[in-house]
Amino acid sequence: xxxxxxxxxxxxxxxxxxxxxxxxxxxxxxxxxxxxxxxxxxxxxxxxxxxxxxxxxxxxxxxxxxxxxxxxxxxxxxxxxxxxxxxxxxxxxx
Amino acid sequence: xxxxxxxxxxxxxxxxxxxxxxxxxxxxxxxxxxxxxxxxxxxxxxxxxxxxxxxxxxxxxxxxxxxxxxxxxxxxxxxxxxxxxxxxxxxxxxxxxxxxxxxxxxxxxxxxxxxxxxxxxxxxxxxxxxxxxxxxxxxxxxxxxxxxxxxxxxxxxxxxxxxxxxxxxxxxxxxxxxxxxx
Numbered sequence: 001x002x003x004x005x006x007x008x009x010x011x012x013x014x015x016x017x018x019x020x021x022x023x024x025x026x027x028x029x030x031x032x033x034x035x036x037x038x039x040x041x042x043x044x045x046x047x048x049x050x051x052x053x054x055x056x057x058x059x060x061x062x063x064x065x066x067x068x069x070x071x072x073x074x075x076x077x078x079x080x081x082x083x084x085x086x087x088x089x090x091x092x093x094x
Numbered sequence: 095x096x097x098x099x100x101x102x103x104x105x106x107x108x109x110x111x112x113x114x115x116x117x118x119x120x121x122x123x124x125x126x127x128x129x130x131x132x133x134x135x136x137x138x139x140x141x142x143x144x145x146x147x148x149x150x151x152x153x154x155x156x157x158x159x160x161x162x163x164x165x166x167x168x169x170x171x172x173x174x175x176x177x178x179x180x181x182x183x184x185x186x187x188x189x190x191x192x193x194x195x196x197x198x199x200x201x202x203x204x205x206x207x208x209x210x211x212x213x214x215x216x217x218x219x220x221x222x223x224x225x226x227x228x229x230x231x232x233x234x235x236x237x238x239x240x241x242x243x244x245x246x247x248x249x250x251x252x253x254x255x256x257x258x259x260x261x262x263x264x265x266x267x268x269x270x271x272x273x274x275x276x
Contacts, residue, residue, distance in 0.1 A: 005140070007198030008103045011191050012110055018187030019114040027119055027164070031126055034157065035110045038133055041149070042106075049141035054223050056137075056145040058230055064152045064160075065233050071164045078168040 005046030012039030026074045026084045030067060037063045099139045105132040123161045130154035 016036025020029050041059060044052040078084055109129035116122045130153040137146035220227070 003198050004100060004103055005136075007194050008107055010194045011107050014187050014190050014194070015107070015110050015114055018183055022183045022187075027161075028114070028122070030161075031113055031122055034126060034153075035113065035129070038106070038110070038129065038153075041145075042103075042133065042136070045137055045140050045142050045145065049137075053142045053145045054226075056142065057148045058223070058226055060145070060148045060152050061230050062233065064156055065230075065236075067157050068160055068238075071160050075164055075167050084168060 002046055005042055009039045009043040009046060012036065012042060015039075024086055026077070026086060026089075029086065030070055030074065033070075034063070034067060099136060102132045102136040102139065105129075106136065119165050123158060123165070126161070127154050127158040130157070 013036050016032040016034070016039060019032025019035065037059070041056055044056050044059070074084065077089065081089060083089065106129050109125045109132060113122045113125035113129060116125060130149060134146045134150040134154065137143070137149055
């Protein structure tokens with residue numbers, strides 16, 4: 001069962017990475033970040049469920065803060081430019 | 095117990111895939127919330143009950159509400175399709191997922207054991223990680239202040255950045271086209 005948990009952790013990381021790299025939309029990018037962080041949490045819990053509870057809780061809280069700040073940033077960008085399309089927002093996308 | 099754990103993990107991956115693949119933002123966000131709930135079930139079954147509660151309350155509750163609030167603030171409903179030139183990334187990711195699935199299929203066998211207690215968590219949080227807790231509290235306040243600052247009604251950069259004719263700067267190509275024609 002531990003192997004399955006590690007596999008799920010890597011899968012979630014891959015799904016999140018693919019969403020970040022291929023996402024043409026800012027919301028999809030944020031969802032990808034969220035999914036990748038869930039992969040990290042699964043990895044912690046699969047390794048040591050009892051001992052990693054503290055760090056998992058801290059990570060969940062930090063993740064919520066990061067998402068909140070980034071969502072605020074997305075709203076500000078939408079008000080400034082009128083779009084959430086990453087290609088239209090800047091030249092840093094590929 | 096083991097079957098339930100496996101079902102929770104598989105549901106987490108399925109809902110995460112659905113969250114990334116769905117075009118409708120509402121479906122994406124609700125799938126992400128479902129993945130968080132399935133992950134909370136896995137945490138509980140694996141022996142981390144308090145982490146499960148935090149995952150269910152913060153990730154499945156608070157973050158989902160934040161995403162829904164953002165959708166209502168931006169009037170965005172659907173994502174654009176992935177461009178053709180970025181499709182290899184999706185293919186590579188799906189191939190890697192298949193590889194991970196095959197490896198896990200080969201490695202399946204051992205059972206994870208262990209269970210947490212509330213006293214261990216309290217000791218870990220309040221005695222060994224007190225500075226971390228303080229840092230998280232400060233971060234929470236900074237995050238809340240940042241959200242208030244960024245989404246406040248009075249904060250609208252286009253109100254200040256206007257051209258001499260009074261049209262806002264940075265509103266896209268429409269304003270540029272009208273200026274060019276005049």
